[in-house]
Amino acid sequence: DAKTTQPTSMDCAEGRAANLPCNHSTISGNEYVYWYRQIHSQGPQYIIHGLKNNETNEMASLIITEDRKSSTLILPHATLRDTAVYYCIVRVTTDSWGKLQFGAGTQVVVTP
Amino acid sequence: NAGVTQTPKFQVLKTGQSMTLQCAQDMNHNSMYWYRQDPGMGLRLIYYSASEGTTDKGEVPNGYNVSRLNKREFSLRLESAAPSQTSVYFCASILQGARGQPQHFGDGTRLSIL
Numbered sequence: 001d002a003k004t005t006q007p008t009s010m011d012c013a014e015g016r017a018a019n020l021p022c023n024h025s026t027i028s029g030n031e032y033v034y035w036y037r038q039i040h041s042q043g044p045q046y047i048i049h050g051l052k053n054n055e056t057n058e059m060a061s062l063i064i065t066e067d068r069k070s071s072t073l074i075l076p077h078a079t080l081r082d083t084a085v086y087y088c089i090v091r092v093t094t095d096s097w098g099k100l101q102f103g104a105g106t107q108v109v110v111t112p
Numbered sequence: 113n114a115g116v117t118q119t120p121k122f123q124v125l126k127t128g129q130s131m132t133l134q135c136a137q138d139m140n141h142n143s144m145y146w147y148r149q150d151p152g153m154g155l156r157l158i159y160y161s162a163s164e165g166t167t168d169k170g171e172v173p174n175g176y177n178v179s180r181l182n183k184r185e186f187s188l189r190l191e192s193a194a195p196s197q198t199s200v201y202f203c204a205s206i207l208q209g210a211r212g213q214p215q216h217f218g219d220g221t222r223l224s225i226l
Contacts, residue, residue: 044217
């Protein structure tokens with residue numbers, strides 16, 4: 001699976017959009033981009049994923065560049081409950097192993 | 113709509129004791145995983161089960177055994193607990209083979225070994 005690079009930490013004001021970048025320059029054509037987050041002491045929570053097109057769900061939007069070498073997770077209106085570590089992961093979904101490679105992630109702190 | 117359920121949530125053991133961590137999912141997923149997360153670290157894969165009846169080692173299998181009891185349940189056993197196994201253990205499941213399906217995680221078992 002391709003490796004990812006994320007900033008170590010980010011601050012965001014409550015009510016503003018949070019834009020979390022991720023670089024995955026070695027991504028293969030059949031690898032999806034997944035975003036998870038982990039709120040302190042809880043299990044990782046799935047947020048969104050995509051292959052080529054931009055995606056949106058009730059939690060966030062995912063913008064993938066045309067060359068697929070980077071992506072941005074957008075939390076449109078950050079709340080205090082969005083304070084968490086956010087992980088960007090790329091992997092093939094149909095491989096027999098299915099393991100997720102979690103890096104260090106980005107610690108996001110939403111402030112009032 | 114329970115998803116992935118892990119028991120117990122907390123456990124304290126003495127060195128050398130044994131115990132089994134339980135995991136069950138109700139999403140009809142075929143693949144299940146056990147990860148451990150040490151303080152300030154990412155998740156590391158211990159064992160996984162691609163389908164009922166199969167299990168395979170992950171990155172850090174030493175000191176652990178697993179059993180895929182049926183499609184729903186996947187247990188992790190520590191035969192002789194060591195302080196180095198103090199960690200938070202997460203179970204996850206996925207519908208493997210389906211395009212783009214995410215893994216779903218339980219809330220973890222916090223294990224301390226004295």
